[in-house]
Amino acid sequence: MTEIQPLPVYMRRREFDPDPELAVLREEEGVRRVATPFGVDAWLVTRFADVRAVLGDPERFSSGRDWARLFRAAGLEAMGDEELARLRAGNLLAYDAPEHTRLRRLLTPEFTVRRMRRLEPRVEEIVERHLDEMERSGSPADLVSSFALPVPSMVICELLGVPYEDRAGFQHRTSRMLDVSVPVRERVAVQRESRAYMAGLVARIRADPGEELLGTLVREHGDELTDDELIGIGNLLLVAGHETTSNMLSLGTLALLRHPDQAELLREEPERIDAAVEELLRWLGILHAGTARVTTAEVDLAGHTVRPGELVVCALTTANRDPALVPDPDALDITRDAAGHVAFGHGVHHCLGAPLARMEMRVGYPALLRRFPGLRAVDADFRTFHVVYGLTSCEVAW
Amino acid sequence: MVTAMKIRADRDVCIGAGLCLMTAEEVFDQDDDGVVVLLTPTPAPELEEKARRAVRSCPSGALSMEE
Ligand code: HEM
Ligand code: SF4
Numbered sequence: 427m428t429e430i431q432p433l434p435v436y437m438r439r440r441e442f443d444p445d446p447e448l449a450v451l452r453e454e455e456g457v458r459r460v461a462t463p464f465g466v467d468a469w470l471v472t473r474f475a476d477v478r479a480v481l482g483d484p485e486r487f488s489s490g491r492d493w494a495r496l497f498r499a500a501g502l503e504a505m506g507d508e509e510l511a512r513l514r515a516g517n518l519l520a521y522d523a524p525e526h527t528r529l530r531r532l533l534t535p536e537f538t539v540r541r542m543r544r545l546e547p548r549v550e551e552i553v554e555r556h557l558d559e560m561e562r563s564g565s566p567a568d569l570v571s572s573f574a575l576p577v578p579s580m581v582i583c584e585l586l587g588v589p590y591e592d593r594a595g596f597q598h599r600t601s602r603m604l605d606v607s608v609p610v611r612e613r614v615a616v617q618r619e620s621r622a623y624m625a626g627l628v629a630r631i632r633a634d635p636g637e638e639l640l641g642t643l644v645r646e647h648g649d650e651l652t653d654d655e656l657i658g659i660g661n662l663l664l665v666a667g668h669e670t671t672s673n674m675l676s677l678g679t680l681a682l683l684r685h686p687d688q689a690e691l692l693r694e695e696p697e698r699i700d701a702a703v704e705e706l707l708r709w710l711g712i713l714h715a716g717t718a719r720v721t722t723a724e725v726d727l728a729g730h731t732v733r734p735g736e737l738v739v740c741a742l743t744t745a746n747r748d749p750a751l752v753p754d755p756d757a758l759d760i761t762r763d764a765a766g767h768v769a770f771g772h773g774v775h776h777c778l779g780a781p782l783a784r785m786e787m788r789v790g791y792p793a794l795l796r797r798f799p800g801l802r803a804v805d806a807d808f809r810t811f812h813v814v815y816g817l818t819s820c821e822v823a824w
Numbered sequence: 825m826v827t828a829m830k831i832r833a834d835r836d837v838c839i840g841a842g843l844c845l846m847t848a849e850e851v852f853d854q855d856d857d858g859v860v861v862l863l864t865p866t867p868a869p870e871l872e873e874k875a876r877r878a879v880r881s882c883p884s885g886a887l888s889m890e891e
Contacts, residue, residue: 482885534840534858542842700846765847765881774839776883781842 456728468737474748487719516658574676582667587638673816708767711743
């Protein structure tokens with residue numbers, strides 16, 4: 427049985443757009459107390475400048491503070507301290523400095539722009555292989571299962587050193603874990619399964635570390651990292667690495683197909699791809715919100731006084747549609763300069779995988795448009811209850 | 825005479841997101857640890873616009889400039 431909870435306002439959408447109520451909130455009060463899926467109320471921040479201010483100030487807006495209390499409030503009372511600590515280990519999003527800095531410094535070298543450039547030819551191959559397969563199977567096809575999901579899944583598996591044969595398991599677990607309509611109890615069970623899976627993999631990699639990211643971490647920093655941390659890092663990268671990019675690829679393609687002038691422009695002038703990727707990131711804002719922060723002091727948010735110990739949620743998509751960031755923000759315009767958007771967050775927790783995600787999109791969209799010049803969207807199914815917005819399926823024809 | 829722009833990069837603040845060099849490769853680089861390296865604090869006039877975008881894009885606040 428699925429207990430459908432009312433969706434928090436910052437997750438509500440009309441196809442590509444945030445709920446119109448959010449724009450009103452942004453223009454009027456700026457912040458408001460709202461219900462969240464964690465069962466605790468939070469202050470929702472909607473303006474671009476305020477979102478940057480919150481995410482840029484980790485001392486007053488903490489990611490690590492009160493972590494256990496929040497988790498328990500979300501229905502995990504039954505979980506002991508020890509299990510909670512294990513669930514948290516290695517999850518960069520659940521720590522502040524100095525623990526966060528330590529983990530982040532270990533991982534940053536793996537995601538440099540140079541590294542990503544070296545990986546690019548392999549990503550091109552993976553993309554072409556999936557397009558070949560789509561072409562062979564013929565029109566119509568489900569863009570999600572034939573392209574958008576398998577491409578980033580294969581890329582992150584190869585990067586991390588996770589066997590690609592295991593994909594059905596982790597894809598399923600990820601999509602259940604991030605679906606707020608799935609009962610908390612089941613989401614916890616799935617989280618435990620994910621840890622068990624990654625624990626087995628980490629044990630094998632400890633015994634025989636390969637060249638991939640997890641093997642490199644073991645070889646170079648094996649005695650600085652506990653098994654729990656390696657498991658946490660592995661799971662965070664696996665989940666964040668395929669689910670987000672996958673939905674950007676599917677939703678971004680649909681957005682282009684629904685704006686044929688933009689798709690045409692990109693087909694004719696492929697050198698526009700970098701700007702197009704930034705604009706799609708901004709306009710779609712597939713992460714409705716960043717992870718919640720907790721105030722460590724009394725703070726002022728858009729003129730409201732917020733006490734210490736309160737939850738703060740940043741509505742990234744709404745901030746990306748703030749006229750203070752770009753003029754005419756609700757229009758998709760791949761020719762504009764969307765630099766500075768917060769689709770990857772901001773501040774010390776800014777997306778670690780951003781250079782990888784950008785590269786996958788820079789390769790993926792143009793290759794797809796090139797291969798199928800007559801590509802059109804027949805039908806699409808938007809994902810309503812998911813922490814990462816996107817499509818469950820998208821029938822395309824050519 | 826017009827005073828040129830002057831860029832500063834704080835390597836302790838940088839989180840290695842690499843946006844700066846993706847935006848203005850002539851001005852910024854990353855070392856092997858992913859930390860920003862400023863190639864030139866005073867970019868040529870034709871690079872100033874790009875450099876300004878890079879400073880604006882930096883998610884960590886490591887980059888600043890004076891004009
Ligand atoms: C287009 C795709 C992606 C989007 C829109 C996205 C978005 C985000 C956002 C908004 C955050 C910050 C959350 C917060 O501050 O609460 C974040 C953090 C993170 N992302 Fe991504 N992400 C994407 C792809 C990836 C990929 C491909 C990877 C891994 C390979 C990844 C790994 C991470 C990690 C590890 C963090 C935590 C960083 C930290 O706490 O220091 N992401 N992402
Ligand atoms: S954009 Fe900012 S955080 Fe990223 S590498 Fe450059 S200076 Fe560092």
